[in-house]
Amino acid sequence: MNEIIGYIFLGLGLLFDFIGCLGLIRFPDIYNRLHSSIKCVTLGTSSILLGLFLFKGFTPGGIKALLCIAFLLLTAPVSAHVLSRSAHKSGVKLWKGSVCDKYAEDKN
Amino acid sequence: MQIRILLFIASFITWILLRWSFEAQNIVIGIAVSVLVSLMTAGIFEKKTGLLKRPWRYLWLFYYFPLFAWECFKANLEGAYRVIHPDLPIRPGIVKVKTTLKSDTGLTFLANTLTLVPGTMTVDIDRDGGFLYVHWMNVESPEIDRATVLIVERFEKVLRRIFA
Incomplete structure (x- = not known):
């Protein structure tokens, strides 16, 4: 039973990872690309690791997978934040179809 | 001092989860490493955390x-x-x-x-x-x-x- 649920999580994770990479290619500027790569890849990888935990159970490998989920959830948003902030500070423009940019307005 | 103890507990739990074996040598090494880590990194964190207020x-x-x-x-x-x-x-x-x-x-x-x-x-x-x-x-x-x-x-x- 655990293995079936594990397979479901593995498949879901692979699907989300694939969509995240697809978004990385399709979106127009760095900020939108970060959206797709950070969110989809975080959930996809977490769900692959959760599937691994369901396969392994409470063994050293399974517990390490859970620990990896915790660290992934802590670190992935921070890296997205640092990348987008440094991109904005070094003058990377938003996509031409963007609606507003309050950050640039407040900086000047 | 309080922050050191909290850091020690956190790093020891992480160690136990990483190793997931409860032999004596594992636990002794874990305690040694956790003490070292908590002594070295306590300066980075805030002094007054207030973490234990209203738990x-x-x-x-x-x-x-x-x-x-x-x-x-x-x-x-x-x-x-x-x-x-x-x-x-x-x-x-x-x-x-x-x-x-x-x-x-x-x-x-x-x-x-x-x-x-x-x-x-x-x-x-x-x-x-x-x-x-x-x-x-x-x-x-x-x-x-x-x-x-x-x-x-x-x-x-x-x-x-x-x-x-």
Whole structure:
């Protein structure tokens, strides 16, 4: 039973990872690309690791997978934040179809 | 001193989870490494944490994590829809939102949560004014008040109880 649920999580994770990479290619500027790569890849990888935990159970490998989920959830948003902030500070423009940019307005 | 003890407990738990074996030599090495780590890194953290004040407020985390997981899942379905749709239906932009959280931990939690949920990503924090600059994939309103209601409120309600 655990293995079936594990397979479901593995498949879901692979699907989300694939969509995240697809978004990385399709979106127009760095900020939108970060959206797709950070969110989809975080959930996809977490769900692959959760599937691994369901396969392994409470063994050293399974517990390490859970620990990896915790660290992934802590670190992935921070890296997205640092990348987008440094991109904005070094003058990377938003996509031409963007609606507003309050950050640039407040900086000047 | 308090922060050192908390750091020791946290790193020891991490060690135990990493090794997941309860032999004596493992535990002895774990204690030694945790003491070393807590002595070396205590200077990085705040001195007065107030972490142990009103400990029952952490029970709200059990409400927060399912809420967060559900929102995260919805975010990914929405994001996947936008990626796969042939016309790329996006209206991106950076909006400014208000927050009433003051503590560093609370602001970090809020910013990280916003980065992982529907179409929003924190770009910068203005801590003195209590503002967050958020890149929004589908801007519904560039006004500061409306954006605050739409983006921040759901999570801030809960986080205010935990990290007020």
